[in-house]
Amino acid sequence: MKTRISKAMATRLIETGIALTSINNLDELLEFIVHEARGLTKADAGSLYIVNGSNLDFLVCQNDTLTRKVGADAERGLFTVYSIPVSKQSLAGYAALTGEALNFPDVYNLPPDAPFSFNKEFDRRNGYRTMSMLNVPMKAPDGAIVGVLQLINSLDHNGEIMPFEDDMVAVVQALASQAAVAVKNAKLTAALMDAHLDTIFRLAVAAEYRDQDTARHIQRISEYTKIIAKSMGLPGRDVILIGHASPMHDVGKLGVPDSILLKPGKLTPEERVEMEKHTVFGGKILAGSESEILRLSESIALTHHEKWDGSGYPYGIKGGSIPIAGRIVAIADVFDALSSPRCYKPAFPMDKVLAILEHDTGIHFDPDVSKVFFGNLDEIQEIHRRMKESG
Ligand SMILES: [Fe+2]
Ligand SMILES: [Fe+2]
Known part of the structure; x- marks a missing residue:
């Protein structure tokens, strides 16, 4: 696949990469990753899953259409944190398991022989129609899959839904790899901080107990x-x-x-x-x-x-x-x-x-x-x- 990445896009990718290294808070970082990936691909919605043992935790969901419909505050109530198994049955699970990106113009019409299916539950509950979808694994340099970035409904100038261009897959993959490193670092920083604070707290308790x-x-x-x-x-x-x-x-x-x-x-x-x-x-x-x-x-x-x-x-x-x-x-x-x-x-x-x-x-x-x-x-x-x- 030959990829044509415009200069503007390459610049944005580099800027995003730099910005990623400056965010230490994991929640903030995950929101930023989805926001940037959506900006690059003009996606109406986007989600992010993080690998947690043999599961994928669904942690971020951004959706412009639903936010406009219900307002930002109510929107938060639409999404609950849940987990799905890392398995071939779901699109995100498949991407996490195999390390392959999946790009479909309409997830309601997946190839009949595909091992995965699309769960329409979210659409049904919220009156949304998920059509084009790009699932990209977040692969760290050591090959470990940290999570899956899911982009939904690429929009053209008129706001019409169109498929994600194949060129975009490589761009999102580049972003996803940078994001994987940032997520790993943020988790490490958080773990170090916890250990640090725990030590400090125990020292203080020791002094006070006396x-x-x-x-x-x-x-x-x-x-x-x-x-x-x-x-x-x-x-x-x-x-x-x-x-x-x-x-x-x-x-x-x-x-x-x-x-x-x-x-x-x-x-x-x-x-x-x-x-x-x-x-x-x-x-x-x-x-x-x-x-x-x-x-x-x-x-x-x-x-x-x-x-x-x-x-x-x-x-x-x-x-x-x-x-x-x-x-x-x-x-x-x-x-x-x-x-x-x-x-x-x-x-x-x-x-x-x-x-x-x-x-x-x-x-x-x-x-x-x-x-x-x-x-x-x-x-x-x-x-x-x-x-x-x-x-
Ligand atoms: Fe004192
Ligand atoms: Fe005291």
């Missing part, structure tokens, strides 16, 4: 700080980062002796000095990392006991010179500590907790952060209720 605190405390701190950061207008990325970094605020307690950390009564002034060192220990444990999350954790570990008026520790810095993340964790941590039971005290009643926070605003807490905290009190209390200590 202090009779709980894993729940850490999870709640993560949720509170995200709400406050978001409401303060921090960029979305920073909100996510603070949610991952804040659980490690007390990781330096790993360096405080048990005799002090677990002492039931009041600490002597010397013991207090030792206890306060958990901020500096935490900073040291977390220092020098390339990871953005760990760098933010370091800053939080060091500054979550600083106070707005400069009377905190370890450095006694004040006001805006305390990093914003430290100021946010300060109020979240105090709120959670006061409102939760500890081995040395019961939970304070909520009105008492709030009175203390209010009183300490401008002394301990940044007035702006405090304002946002109280502005989101319902949601914060809801998290506190939902993620209560168990047992």
Whole structure:
């Protein structure tokens, strides 16, 4: 088959390839792949299946005609995530199993000897007519099939349905291979990120357990700080980062002796000095990392006991010179500590907790952060209720 790819198309393919490498979020990436493939082939609709063991998970469905008919919001309700087996019985399954692209002008009139059939259920339910269809396997360079890209109803200038040109098959195959690499990378990145976050979380739990605190405390701190950061207008990325970094605020307690950390009564002034060192220990444990999350954790570990008026520790810095993340964790941590039971005290009643926070605003807490905290009190209390200590 001789392929004629126009210069404009080649340029678009290259641009798409570059764009593919910059998207890390898997869902976003899959939507983008279908969108670009549809743009190249002028397809009214498109779907994407990802290989999951011996199944194909149907994950993306875009359909201009149905979106116009029902609106974008309702459209999402039309498609449900489902799985089909990788087998010769379905068009997508066949493409995934054999690595062959399938191009048919009308899927209602498939060759009688074909092993696959077209499932008309979706069309029937939504009043749609699938006619021309191109199924292209997403093949990675090592030959593994990552998924199947399915393009539906190629449209001409007048919006009439026509077959997908044979030339297009090679173009979509090129895109599908690039997409396969991007999907593999995105999955790998997600797996690494999960492992990274899991390690961080376990480290934080280890530190808190020594202090009779709980894993729940850490999870709640993560949720509170995200709400406050978001409401303060921090960029979305920073909100996510603070949610991952804040659980490690007390990781330096790993360096405080048990005799002090677990002492039931009041600490002597010397013991207090030792206890306060958990901020500096935490900073040291977390220092020098390339990871953005760990760098933010370091800053939080060091500054979550600083106070707005400069009377905190370890450095006694004040006001805006305390990093914003430290100021946010300060109020979240105090709120959670006061409102939760500890081995040395019961939970304070909520009105008492709030009175203390209010009183300490401008002394301990940044007035702006405090304002946002109280502005989101319902949601914060809801998290506190939902993620209560168990047992
Ligand atoms: Fe602390
Ligand atoms: Fe804490």
